[in-house]
Amino acid sequence: xxxxxxxxxxxxxxxxxxxxxxxxxxxxxxxxxxxxxxxxxxxxxxxxxxxxxxxxxxxxxxxxxxxxxxxxxxxxxxxxxxxxxxxxxxxxxxxxxxxxxxxxxxxxxxxxxxxxxxxxxxxxxxxxxxxxxxxxxxxxxxxxxxxxxxxxxxxxxxxxxxxxxxxxxxxxxxxxxxxxxxxxxxxxxxxxxxxxxxxxxxxxxxxxxxxxxxxxxxxxxxxxxxxxxxxxxxxxxxxxxxxxxxxxxxxxxxxxxxxxxxxxxxxxxxxxxxxxxxxxx
Amino acid sequence: xxxxxxxxxxxxxxxxxxxxxxxxxxxxxxxxxxxxxxxxxxxxxxxxxxxxxxxxxxxxxxxxxxxxxxxxxxxxxxxxxxxxxxxxxxxxxxxxxxxxxxxxxxxxxxxxxxxxxxxxxxxxxxxxxxxxxxxxxxxxxxxxxxxxxxxxxxxxxxxxxxxxxxxxxxxxxxxxxxxxxxxxxxxxxxxxxxxxxxxxxxxxxxxxxxxxxxxxxxxxxxxxxxxxxxxxxxxxxxxxxxxxxxxxxxxxxxxxxxxxxxxxxxxxxxxx
Numbered sequence: 001x002x003x004x005x006x007x008x009x010x011x012x013x014x015x016x017x018x019x020x021x022x023x024x025x026x027x028x029x030x031x032x033x034x035x036x037x038x039x040x041x042x043x044x045x046x047x048x049x050x051x052x053x054x055x056x057x058x059x060x061x062x063x064x065x066x067x068x069x070x071x072x073x074x075x076x077x078x079x080x081x082x083x084x085x086x087x088x089x090x091x092x093x094x095x096x097x098x099x100x101x102x103x104x105x106x107x108x109x110x111x112x113x114x115x116x117x118x119x120x121x122x123x124x125x126x127x128x129x130x131x132x133x134x135x136x137x138x139x140x141x142x143x144x145x146x147x148x149x150x151x152x153x154x155x156x157x158x159x160x161x162x163x164x165x166x167x168x169x170x171x172x173x174x175x176x177x178x179x180x181x182x183x184x185x186x187x188x189x190x191x192x193x194x195x196x197x198x199x200x201x202x203x204x205x206x207x208x209x210x211x212x213x214x215x216x217x218x219x220x221x222x223x224x225x226x227x228x229x230x231x232x233x234x235x236x237x238x239x240x241x242x243x244x245x246x247x248x249x250x251x252x253x254x255x256x257x258x259x260x261x262x263x264x265x266x267x268x269x270x271x272x273x274x275x276x277x278x279x280x281x
Numbered sequence: 282x283x284x285x286x287x288x289x290x291x292x293x294x295x296x297x298x299x300x301x302x303x304x305x306x307x308x309x310x311x312x313x314x315x316x317x318x319x320x321x322x323x324x325x326x327x328x329x330x331x332x333x334x335x336x337x338x339x340x341x342x343x344x345x346x347x348x349x350x351x352x353x354x355x356x357x358x359x360x361x362x363x364x365x366x367x368x369x370x371x372x373x374x375x376x377x378x379x380x381x382x383x384x385x386x387x388x389x390x391x392x393x394x395x396x397x398x399x400x401x402x403x404x405x406x407x408x409x410x411x412x413x414x415x416x417x418x419x420x421x422x423x424x425x426x427x428x429x430x431x432x433x434x435x436x437x438x439x440x441x442x443x444x445x446x447x448x449x450x451x452x453x454x455x456x457x458x459x460x461x462x463x464x465x466x467x468x469x470x471x472x473x474x475x476x477x478x479x480x481x482x483x484x485x486x487x488x489x490x491x492x493x494x495x496x497x498x499x500x501x502x503x504x505x506x507x508x509x510x511x512x513x514x515x516x517x518x519x520x521x522x523x524x525x526x527x528x529x530x531x532x533x534x535x536x537x538x539x540x541x542x543x544x545x546x547x548x549x550x551x552x553x
Contacts, residue, residue, distance in 0.1 A: 017398040041356030042363055077354035079318035088325040089318055121294040158532040253435035
């Protein structure tokens with residue numbers, strides 16, 4: 001069993017049509033104690049949030065005895081692209097991630113998700129790659145100074161021509177070459193790229209900092225709504241000694257209307273798994 | 282086919298100029314400009330880049346028939362309970378009006394936003410109408426019409442049906458804030474083009490002419506879904522004078538965007 005919800009980390013993106021407090025209460029109702037915090041509207045405005053608001057947010061989380069395993073600032077849907085050739089966009093994107101790091105530090109969150117951004121499909125990958133490496137490198141330095149680790153998540157191929165599978169992810173890790181930068185595994189994105197957690201563990205081992213354990217491959221689905229082998233994935237993670245949390249990054253238009261049911265269903269599926277070694281995340 | 286316009290949404294893996302060239306190759310003159318990174322994000326758009334974009338459009342003999350800043354994926358919501366988010370959204374659309382005017386677009390697309398799903402619908406509706414009144418006054422100064430579409434219940438709790446849209450149009454009560462039709466949420470709500478034409482008549486200023494899966498999925502290429510597109514096509518060509526935009530939102534249309542639009546155009550020609 002996954003012990004008392006210690007390792008299951010619901011994520012607030014599922015509750016984007018509800019207030020953040022509503023989400024936090026739902027987490028408590030489901031006997032979970034860890035969350036993955038999505039930085040997006042209307043819950044958290046990374047660009048605008050003030051220190052006072054961050055302090056208030058910290059209280060709202062801690063007063064419910066919750067802890068945050070990972071901050072995931074929205075980048076895919078927002079005008080954020082660290083590999084952009086447009087100077088204003090790349091500057092905005094770097095400032096956005098730097099601010100997100102400050103927010104993570106103030107909230108005491110040990111880990112933040114990052115992505116590579118993307119170049120255009122009809123232009124040289126090398127140049128966009130270089131721009132991504134430059135900015136990621138600076139983010140890594142700042143993270144190191146703040147004592148925060150980073151988890152690089154591959155995007156889907158239709159979103160990016162840079163880091164979109166385990167091979168390109170390995171290349172980026174080699175180019176940045178810092179122990180601060182690890183791997184985030186999203187089981188649905190991996191499956192859509194024809195890969196499984198096993199591929200990731202084989203290649204990256206303990207550099208995997210965070211797992212989003214979700215059904216797919218067509219979307220970020222609640223368990224049972226897709227076709228992925230959840231039990232096998234859970235077992236593979238444990239076999240490899242993964243002690244981190246399992247983020248529930250569930251988003252689908254249909255889920256937003258009734259998130260309570262979707263969350264309960266997914267947590268139920270995870271709890272029915274015989275996953276051992278429940279790390280005290 | 283002069284009334285068919287094409288949106289750059291599914292060209293987001295390519296530069297804006299590639300999209301504009303593609304329109305020339307496809308003999309399309311009217312474009313609906315989706316304004317988002319990486320093509321043009323109104324918050325990061327210096328005057329020099331805007332002037333350049335204008336030149337790129339004009340020099341290719343193209344015209345912008347509707348300006349559509351990203352507002353579903355981005356943190357934009359004119360009905361938001363959070364005042365900062367709401368104010369920022371209003372200012373985003375004011376900037377968008379400036380850009381639309383510079384690009385000589387007669388229309389600006391604004392979705393009514395959404396309230397929280399656990400608060401009374403009326404409160405979000407009231408905030409949306411207030412924001413739209415402000416934007417309507419601003420639009421009037423430019424002579425630009427704001428067009429509003431419905432969304433399915435998976436995207437908003439405010440304006441899902443044409444009755445909701447009628448109520449909002451009446452509430453805002455501005456000659457510069459008008460209804461438009463998107464065939465996807467229309468179908469999802471069990472409505473049809475006939476009813477929309479009957480309800481809104483000449484006030485219907487714009488149409489997103491899309492196919493769909495009928496299950497609440499996103500906007501698809503004509504002929505890829507289950508909608509009676511031939512029937513919609515004939516009806517709209519007979520009784521509606523504005524543009525019909527091909528808006529391809531599903532991600533499988535991103536990698537070979539020109540091929541996908543070509544496919545739609547071929548299918549529309551076959552319907553003639």
